[in-house]
Amino acid sequence: MKLKHILLAGIMTASFANADDVMKQSMAAMQNGMTQVQQGFLNNDVKSIREGIKLIKEGNAKFSDKKVIKQYLPADKKHMINVAENQARRIALDATVLELNLDDKAYVNASNAYADIMNACSRCHAIVRSW
Numbered sequence: 001m002k003l004k005h006i007l008l009a010g011i012m013t014a015s016f017a018n019a020d021d022v023m024k025q026s027m028a029a030m031q032n033g034m035t036q037v038q039q040g041f042l043n044n045d046v047k048s049i050r051e052g053i054k055l056i057k058e059g060n061a062k063f064s065d066k067k068v069i070k071q072y073l074p075a076d077k078k079h080m081i082n083v084a085e086n087q088a089r090r091i092a093l094d095a096t097v098l099e100l101n102l103d104d105k106a107y108v109n110a111s112n113a114y115a116d117i118m119n120a121c122s123r124c125h126a127i128v129r130s131w
């Protein structure tokens with residue numbers, strides 16, 4: 001193999017490994033965020049809900065780009081990219097709705113927004129995992 005090819009292969013491996021990290025970081029942040037939000041609702045701890053939402057927003061921002069998401073869809077599901085991307089948008093919107101409802105002390109509406117985030121997670125996972 002020529003040096004050029006070895007370098008190219010190295011760069012490609014590095015960029016794939018990197019993209020993999022983005023998914024893992026994003027999902028781990030959102031998972032922690034969802035847990036904190038749930039604990040917050042169950043224990044009436046608004047601060048925990050707010051911290052959880054922040055994590056969800058950060059994690060979701062890392063996994064909202066169409067190009068990034070598409071890499072993780074199975075070959076026979078690539079045509080579902082718009083549906084998948086919409087779930088990331090839905091999470092961003094729900095997170096804002098949740099915060100606004102917290103500001104208004106509208107806790108039932110806030111918890112509905114939380115439930116809708118969970119549904120959005122499942123909607124994308126259903127595509128990725130071929131449920």
Ligand code: HEC
Nearest residue numbers: 024027030031034069072084085087088120121124128129
């Ligand atoms: C746009 C698509 C998409 C959305 C939305 C999404 N995920 Fe994921 N998620 C993935 C992909 C792709 C994987 C990796 C493949 C797999 O685990 O089946 C994944 C895997 C995971 C994993 C396992 C991670 C690992 O290291 O194996 C967790 C936990 C997770 N997601 C949490 C969440 C949570 C919580 C939400 C909602 C707040 C969410 N995801 C929303 C696409 C998504």
